Amino acid sequence: xxxxxxxPLALGASLAMLVSCTPNTTKQVTNVEQAQQQxxxxxxxxxxxxxxxxxxxxxxxxxxxxxxxxxxxxxxxxIAGAKDKLVDxxxxxxxxxxxxxDGSLVYRxxxxxxxxxxxxxxxxxxxxxxxEQLKAIYSGKVTNWQKLGGPEATIIVLDRxxxxxxxxxxxxYYLGSDLKNAPEAVILRHEADLIAAVQSTPYSIGAFSLAYxxxxxxxVNRLSLDGVEPTPENIKSGKYKMARRLGIVYPQTxxxxxxxxxDFAFSKEGGKHLxxxxxxxxxxxxx
Numbered sequence: 001x002x003x004x005x006x007x008p009l010a011l012g013a014s015l016a017m018l019v020s021c022t023p024n025t026t027k028q029v030t031n032v033e034q035a036q037q038q039x040x041x042x043x044x045x046x047x048x049x050x051x052x053x054x055x056x057x058x059x060x061x062x063x064x065x066x067x068x069x070x071x072x073x074x075x076x077x078x079i080a081g082a083k084d085k086l087v088d089x090x091x092x093x094x095x096x097x098x099x100x101x102d103g104s105l106v107y108r109x110x111x112x113x114x115x116x117x118x119x120x121x122x123x124x125x126x127x128x129x130x131x132e133q134l135k136a137i138y139s140g141k142v143t144n145w146q147k148l149g150g151p152e153a154t155i156i157v158l159d160r161x162x163x164x165x166x167x168x169x170x171x172x173y174y175l176g177s178d179l180k181n182a183p184e185a186v187i188l189r190h191e192a193d194l195i196a197a198v199q200s201t202p203y204s205i206g207a208f209s210l211a212y213x214x215x216x217x218x219x220v221n222r223l224s225l226d227g228v229e230p231t232p233e234n235i236k237s238g239k240y241k242m243a244r245r246l247g248i249v250y251p252q253t254x255x256x257x258x259x260x261x262x263d264f265a266f267s268k269e270g271g272k273h274l275x276x277x278x279x280x281x282x283x284x285x286x287x
Contacts, residue, residue, distance in 0.1 A: 042070035043078015043091035047246035088258035111279040114210030140182030157185040158206035211278030
């Protein structure tokens with residue numbers, strides 16, 4: 001009987017000691033969960049710079065939120081990822097096609113970004129190109145800058161694949177769908193590679209993000225086309241036609257983590273960050 005009466009007391013004392021010596025695991029788990037809150041983004045690469053501007057601003061003001069950009073693909077990849085809920089947000093350069101729009105996703109245009117045609121600083125004397133001149137360059141019909149008022153030097157054409165948004169815009173507004181590419185053109189898959197190449201290759205020409213050129217103050221010559229200068233103001237007014245639509249898609253009911261970020265992206269504060277980085281916010285609040 002003495003043993004039986006002693007045992008509950010001893011067990012109770014042991015449990016009390018165990019509880020008092022055990023760290024507050026509930027608090028730790030909560031902190032870990034907060035630190036691991038993520039917003040995952042994937043899809044077309046063209047909207048990434050704008051989304052990264054917004055992500056940096058949002059992370060700076062929001063605790064325990066990490067926005068992760070998965071490897072770039074194209075618009076269908078962003079749409080599929082958002083539909084399958086593998087990511088919180090998909091990036092796209094177009095609206096949903098009828099066969100893609102099953103009602104499960106929301107599409108919103110977040111900003112516009114001009115596509116600037118630029119040359120290496122070595123191309124002096126060329127500040128504007130007419131449509132026919134641009135066609136002559138990209139087809140290889142004109143191969144020397146001197147014929148366009150520039151230096152005596154071979155034109156190095158840096159181009160993109162046909163399925164990239166930059167090349168599609170060039171064809172839509174200037175080159176046309178049937179123009180054959182210059183045989184000596186250097187085809188680059190990623191825009192970052194083209195931007196680096198234009199800066200490092202004398203007498204080169206290429207087309208890439210105007211916002212990136214502005215935000216990073218790239219030492220390149222930004223060319224006017226048909227007398228229209230590539231500026232955010234001209235893009236907003238519609239004078240400069242060659243602009244990419246940067247959009248996102250997300251589920252009709254966004255994840256708890258993503259909704260506040262989406263709200264921020266389309267707020268006046270988010271639009272201010274985009275404007276400062278050379279983008280044209282699409283939110284009506286920024287008009």
